[in-house]
Amino acid sequence: MTSASRAGRPKASSREPLAEAACELFLGRGYASTSVADITQRAGVSRSSFFNYFSSKSDVLWSGLDDRIGRAVDDLVAVPEDRDGREVRRILSALVEDFAPDSLALAMNNSSALGLDAELE
Incomplete structure (x- = not known):
């Protein structure tokens, strides 16, 4: 089934809208008080769409870093x-190059306000 034939809201085109919605909610409500349902409602997607990405x-916090580390490990094994x-x-430099601010950076910089101290430890 193509996305054009789907009824209702289109699925998020990437992880970014979901991560953005999650971060907004974490900042506003705190991590513990934010549910997956809250995130999907804010992003305007279904629960299953959330779980397609996370x-x-x-x-939401760790996947970007996990993806980068996974690619680096795969590249290192092949060297x-x-x-x-x-x-x-070169591989290790690529791991940190263009490391744009993301949900993990936001969480680390605002861990107390988000109620994430224990989660990040």
Whole structure:
């Protein structure tokens, strides 16, 4: 079934609208007081759409970092012998390059206000 034939609101085109909605709610209500239902309602998508992108509410915070680390690990495993470390340095540099502010950065900078101190520990 294509998205054009679906009834109702279209599914979020990416993780970003869901992560943005979650962060707004975490800031306004706190992490513990925000449910997945709250996030999906704010983003205007179904619960199943949320779970297409995230495995849990906490995954909103960690998934971007997890994805970057996963790609780096895959790249490191595939590196042939690298005596001078040039390729390893390139992979590790790519891990942190263009690391734009995201939900994890927001959470770390506002952990107390969001009620996330225990979650981040």
